[in-house]
Amino acid sequence: MARDKLAAALVDGGVWPLIRELPFRNIPRPDTQMPSAVFVDLSSEEPFQPVPGVYLRDRADLLRYGAGVLRRLAKRVIVSIADRDADLLAETGLEDAPDCFPIRYRGHYPAGDPGVLLYRTKRTAKENRSWFIRGQDLLLLAGLLRDGVFPTERTVVVGGTGSPVHGHIRTRIGAPLAHLLGGAGPNGDTRYIQGGLLSGYAAPREGHLGLYETGLTLIPEGRERELFGFIRPGYSKPSYSRAFLSVFHTAPFERNCNTHGEERACINCGYCAHVCPVDILPQYTMKALRADEIEEALALGLLDCVECGLCTYVCPSKLELYQTLKNAKARYHQEMNR
Amino acid sequence: MKQTVQKLFGVLGRPFETGGKLEKLHPLYEAVETVVLWPDRVTDVSPQVRDHLDLKRFMSFVILALIPPAVYGIYNTGYQGRLASGLSMDTAGVLWTGLLIFLPMLIVSYAAGLFWEVLFSAVRKHPVSEGFLVTGLLFPLTLPPTTPLWMVAAGISFGVVIGKEVFGGTGRNILNPALTARAFLFFAYPAQMSGEVWVRIIGGPGPAADAVTGATPLALAPTLATGVRLEPALREAGYSFSTLFWGGYPGSIGATSAFMCLIGGIFLVLTGIANFRTILGGIAGVLGTGYLIHFLADPAASPWYSLNPFYHLVMGGFAFGLVFMATDPVTAPGMERVKYLYGFLIGALTVVIRVYNPAFPEGVMLAILFMNIFAPLLDQFEISIRNKRRVPNV
Numbered sequence: 001m002a003r004d005k006l007a008a009a010l011v012d013g014g015v016w017p018l019i020r021e022l023p024f025r026n027i028p029r030p031d032t033q034m035p036s037a038v039f040v041d042l043s044s045e046e047p048f049q050p051v052p053g054v055y056l057r058d059r060a061d062l063l064r065y066g067a068g069v070l071r072r073l074a075k076r077v078i079v080s081i082a083d084r085d086a087d088l089l090a091e092t093g094l095e096d097a098p099d100c101f102p103i104r105y106r107g108h109y110p111a112g113d114p115g116v117l118l119y120r121t122k123r124t125a126k127e128n129r130s131w132f133i134r135g136q137d138l139l140l141l142a143g144l145l146r147d148g149v150f151p152t153e154r155t156v157v158v159g160g161t162g163s164p165v166h167g168h169i170r171t172r173i174g175a176p177l178a179h180l181l182g183g184a185g186p187n188g189d190t191r192y193i194q195g196g197l198l199s200g201y202a203a204p205r206e207g208h209l210g211l212y213e214t215g216l217t218l219i220p221e222g223r224e225r226e227l228f229g230f231i232r233p234g235y236s237k238p239s240y241s242r243a244f245l246s247v248f249h250t251a252p253f254e255r256n257c258n259t260h261g262e263e264r265a266c267i268n269c270g271y272c273a274h275v276c277p278v279d280i281l282p283q284y285t286m287k288a289l290r291a292d293e294i295e296e297a298l299a300l301g302l303l304d305c306v307e308c309g310l311c312t313y314v315c316p317s318k319l320e321l322y323q324t325l326k327n328a329k330a331r332y333h334q335e336m337n338r
Numbered sequence: 339m340k341q342t343v344q345k346l347f348g349v350l351g352r353p354f355e356t357g358g359k360l361e362k363l364h365p366l367y368e369a370v371e372t373v374v375l376w377p378d379r380v381t382d383v384s385p386q387v388r389d390h391l392d393l394k395r396f397m398s399f400v401i402l403a404l405i406p407p408a409v410y411g412i413y414n415t416g417y418q419g420r421l422a423s424g425l426s427m428d429t430a431g432v433l434w435t436g437l438l439i440f441l442p443m444l445i446v447s448y449a450a451g452l453f454w455e456v457l458f459s460a461v462r463k464h465p466v467s468e469g470f471l472v473t474g475l476l477f478p479l480t481l482p483p484t485t486p487l488w489m490v491a492a493g494i495s496f497g498v499v500i501g502k503e504v505f506g507g508t509g510r511n512i513l514n515p516a517l518t519a520r521a522f523l524f525f526a527y528p529a530q531m532s533g534e535v536w537v538r539i540i541g542g543p544g545p546a547a548d549a550v551t552g553a554t555p556l557a558l559a560p561t562l563a564t565g566v567r568l569e570p571a572l573r574e575a576g577y578s579f580s581t582l583f584w585g586g587y588p589g590s591i592g593a594t595s596a597f598m599c600l601i602g603g604i605f606l607v608l609t610g611i612a613n614f615r616t617i618l619g620g621i622a623g624v625l626g627t628g629y630l631i632h633f634l635a636d637p638a639a640s641p642w643y644s645l646n647p648f649y650h651l652v653m654g655g656f657a658f659g660l661v662f663m664a665t666d667p668v669t670a671p672g673m674e675r676v677k678y679l680y681g682f683l684i685g686a687l688t689v690v691i692r693v694y695n696p697a698f699p700e701g702v703m704l705a706i707l708f709m710n711i712f713a714p715l716l717d718q719f720e721i722s723i724r725n726k727r728r729v730p731n732v
Contacts, residue, residue, distance in 0.1 A: 222380060225344065227375060227376075240391070241611075244391070246390075259377075260388055260389065262372065262392070267396075270673075299725045300725060303732065315388075316391045323383050
């Protein structure tokens with residue numbers, strides 16, 4: 001099948017939007033020229049995300065079929081998988097497939113993000129517009145082409161301190177969130193987070209599962225005020241810094257949505273630059289953006305941002321770096337496509 | 339307990355709310371309230387979870403690190419004062435005397451500084467920044483115990499207003515505010531600050547003057563004839579290496595003991611609040627420049643030339659300045675590699691100023707302020723190299 005006919009079939013079948021384009025993570029236009037690569041993302045480092053071993057069970061051949069489809073859409077198919085899941089790759093047989101490049105990576109979140117892998121592997125600016133598709137989404141796309149039936153199945157992880165249910169759940173795209181919780185689900189002081197704990201967004205209790213989302217995390221709001229909270233030893237207070245006794249605490253922590261402090265001016269502590277997976281300097285980029293110095297922000301690598309949320313997570317001044325960078329990217333995209 | 343406190347603040351806070359009598363002082367109320375009761379703000383945008391570290395804890399760790407130099411400083415101030423006054427030397431009495439000297443300075447520093455801080459916060463309608471709590475404690479620790487209280491107030495006012503608030507407050511200042519305050523006093527009142535005499539006399543059977551005279555270690559060298567070696571002269575004046583290291587000599591209240599600064603520095607580096615790169619760079623800068631002078635210059639030409647460079651680390655305020663002032667993240671470069679260079683140049687300049695400019699014995703203060711100004715340039719240097727290495731993405 002020719003490339004444009006294949007693309008048209010995917011658009012008609014309603015699965016084209018499952019493919020996304022870096023760096024803006026938007027849906028690529030089917031008529032654009034062939035991207036240099038498409039990443040198949042089999043990562044699961046973010047808390048409460050389905051692991052590939054579960055959704056690939058008995059469906060390794062479907063993934064291989066999907067990779068074959070992608071090979072007609074992009075110059076290279078890059079299958080990225082965590083080192084610990086590497087035996088899954090052997091199962092799919094993708095290791096020996098032509099034009100298929102497996103990447104095994106090691107590291108914590110967001111090491112497996114296609115944006116991070118692209119940043120670590122790219123040599124030229126041409127590669128910036130690579131595409132990516134999540135592993136589960138590739139199964140959907142392949143299912144449509146192989147069986148001719150619109151796929152609706154989704155493997156979702158439900159978890160978090162506030163959740164009555166914990167584990168992988170097989171459900172449908174767009175399922176009501178309450179349905180995933182086996183009934184009404186808790187309300188009041190519980191926050192529903194769709195997507196991952198860090199990259200996800202708050203959803204109403206009555207919400208439905210988004211097309212791209214594969215996780216539902218419920219955690220307490222944490223609206224309590226703590227007496228002299230800032231100077232307590234903090235054995236149960238997780239922190240990227242070493243300023244809490246929690247450095248000696250290895251068991252899982254209970255999380256909530258408290259900001260744990262108020263917004264202040266940036267003091268240039270550099271924690272954000274330390275955690276950034278793509279070596280952006282978020283503090284300087286934020287300052288450049290606030291001064292409307294878009295060229296400077298671009299030179300600092302604004303468009304390489306993978307929207308992982310780590311910079312905002314660690315910021316002791318509680319600045320919304322992630323929002324600032326993400327909004328700037330969106331504005332830039334609008335400007336360019338006007 | 340918590341409920342009671344919450345209720346109490348509910349009642350106390352009423353006049354400070356919008357429309358209340360003390361509406362304008364809301365930043366002051368808020369500052370006090372959020373120290374006692376951790377705010378209940380929750381995230382409204384992604385990411386939904388946040389780290390537990392905030393600026394209150396960040397800054398309070400600097401204050402914790404300042405406790406060893408401060409407590410020792412109080413003891414030493416009392417000790418030197420009572421020694422010169424010929425009073426009994428029991429520990430409780432010494433501490434009490436030290437407290438009587440230091441506490442009023444600390445209170446004046448905090449009160450005068452807080453006044454400006456709240457004034458600017460009220461006008462600008464932003465919360466009082468925690469950074470001030472560090473500045474207000476750092477500043478009196480850099481002063482000689484003989485500093486009159488009005489001078490403390492004048493210094494901290496200059497430091498807070500000109501050093502910080504005119505630039506927009508904490509996070510936007512170019513110079514370290516506490517050092518700016520110290521430099522202001524140094525240049526405005528040289529007679530009191532130039533490194534003579536730094537013992538406060540408390541009365542009693544000793545000399546009746548307000549203070550005893552005697553050069554501090556840094557002021558000693560210019561008084562010596564050329565050809566005299568500095569080390570024996572220091573030892574003769576009571577400043578052996580171990581005395582300088584432990585800090586039992588007259589000097590700035592908190593800065594005499596390199597050992598106490600070492601403890602504070604280790605605490606700050608272990609907790610990740612201060613960056614070890616600046617500190618390592620500073621030590622390397624002092625030793626590098628010190629040895630260069632030591633080996634290349636003719637020891638007969640100046641008493642300084644023969645000095646073992648390790649003395650520079652423990653003399654004067656170098657240890658204190660390097661640990662607590664040079665590591666201030668706002669005024670230091672933000673990039674990691676140039677932090678070594680920044681520290682190195684602070685150390686090198688300190689030695690150069692001490693050795694070659696007898697008019698300014700306190701070299702470290704000027705070295706840090708000077709490098710504060712160069713910090714953005716150093717950052718720009720590293721950032722531009724870094725940007726060139728990126729695969730462009732526009």
